[in-house]
Amino acid sequence: MDSAGALDAVSCQLPAARPLEAHALTRSTSPTVVRDSVNSLTSDEHLLVPHQGRGIDGTVNGLVAGAISLVFVSYGTGVTIVSPPSGRRALLVIPRGPMLVESCGNQWVANTPFALSSHHQTKMVPDPLRGALVGGVDADVLENYLAATSNRVLVKPISLASDVPLQLSNPNMVSQTWLEACRQLDQGIAGESVTWLENILLATMSAGLAPFLEPAFAPLPGxxxxxxxxxxxxxxxxxxxxxxxxxxxxxxxxxxxxxxxxxxxxxxxxxxxxxxxxxxxxxxxxxxxxxxxxxxxxxxxxxxxxxxxxxxxxxxxxxxxxxxxxxxxxxxxxxxxxxxxxxxxxxxxxxxxx
Missing domain, CATH: 1.10.10.60 (Homeodomain-like)
Structure with missing residues (x-):
């Protein structure tokens, strides 16, 4: 992650309105407090490593919408996040600014949504001020949704493992839909609308992950x-x-x-x-x-x-x-x-x- 220092200085201006501001969880200078607050929603037990000599100014907003967890986090300074293999959790990251990412021998600067690998650790250096939105759902929930809506037969568990970066297809659609969902949640929605919103998020997640979900389905003819x-x-x-x-x-x-x-x-x-x-x-x-x-x-x-x-x-x-x-x-x-x-x-x- 040699480019981490360059990304530390990317954002000098104050970020725009942060997602889920109406659902603030934590504002802390303690890396442990911030990490634990994020982990409480993502369930990925990641590590947070501040860059040498830097104190953090962490902000965590988040909530659970149906079966989906949503969390926004920014650190106020340069940090490296090390997430273990996601296993039976599907975790999407929507960078709000340039993010250096390394996983399974691949390294890239992410400006669009990507998924964490279910089989390999992922290292990330997020934009210090703009941070990122992270969405998570249990693989069982996503499998049940796919089985009910895809008109195809699931023949084995979904697995987000790939030799290429797990960058989502239709990235603008995914980003805009998930950020709009955050705005709706900030404005307040009726309880019965949560299921509707959950289905929209599952639909866009499925569309974005489609190339990586294909091996779980029975092959189409031809x-x-x-x-x-x-x-x-x-x-x-x-x-x-x-x-x-x-x-x-x-x-x-x-x-x-x-x-x-x-x-x-x-x-x-x-x-x-x-x-x-x-x-x-x-x-x-x-x-x-x-x-x-x-x-x-x-x-x-x-x-x-x-x-x-x-x-x-x-x-x-x-x-x-x-x-x-x-x-x-x-x-x-x-x-x-x-x-x-x-x-x-x-x-x-x-x-x-x-």
Whole structure:
């Protein structure tokens, strides 16, 4: 990050109105306080390293809108941010001024939105005064949104890993939409509008990330040589998750041999048909558990059997391996959060600490 010193001096004028000013969280000269305030919303446990001999003047504004966290941060001086791999969080960064970024062997000056890598750490030197807006959402939420709106079959978890910078497509649309959402939140919106706003943010996030989300979908016919029967097989799996189907049944339904189906899945999806089927069933069970959270939540057994699992113990083991929590832990976690409160900001939003 040899260009960090040059970026320290980029902004000499006071920045324009900062996003989410009506939702101030922290104003502090303590790097620890500022970092922890940002981490409370991004959940990425990043490091904040002030440049040598510099004291910071940090500002953090932020809130939670539905399932999406939004946080604006500026540091008042030169700092380097080191974010670990984002894992099962999708984190977007919208620079408000030039930002030096380094990740996975790539280094660039970002003036448009980009995503943090799910597999590699990302180093950033933001504009000292203009700072950046960061948006975050759990990958499960984004996957559920894509499954409901894309008319395509998700065959494996989304992964924001790339050998090239994770720069978003349609960058102006993403920036303008997310900044306008911040303005709307600052002006105050009715509680029922939060879901509408959340869907808009998820839609623009999905559009911006589209090139990097493509590997999670079943291949389209003709895409990279994938035969049409691969998508047909994925659709067959999706439509029969609750049934006691065999891979032989899938191959027969699309008119090919079981061996041919297995080879095609490995070549074009990177997983066996059985693995794809299991991941689809797990995703369906999780949606059922999450979608019916509260007093009428489905039981673990109901979710498992509805998704096509006949052995509860194996279901629990597969579920825990994929989602890093047991099915019962998912229910317990969500039962404690009534739906009507899910779109409300935490009680501490709007408080200012020094």
């Amino acid at each position: 895409n990279k040589g994938a035969p049409a029967y691969v998508e047909s097989a994925c659709n067959y799996l999706e439509q029969n998750l609750g049934a006691n189907i065999r891979i032989d049944d899938v191959a027969s339904a699309v008119g090919i041999s079981t061996r041919q189906l297995h080879n095609a899945f490995q070549a074009h999806i990177g997983q066996s048909p059985a693995h794809v089927l299991r991941d689809m069933r797990l995703a369906r069970a999780r949606r059922m558990l999450e979608g019916q959270a509260g007093p009428v939540a489905a039981t673990v057994a109901e979710a498992a059997f509805d998704a096509g699992f006949s052995h509860l113990g194996r279901f629990a083991a597969y579920y825990s391996e994929k989602y890093k929590e047991s099915p019962s832990a998912t229910l317990q976690r969500l039962r404690g959060v009534p739906k009507q409160q899910a779109s409300k900001p935490p009680q501490w939003v709007g408080q200012v600490s020094h």
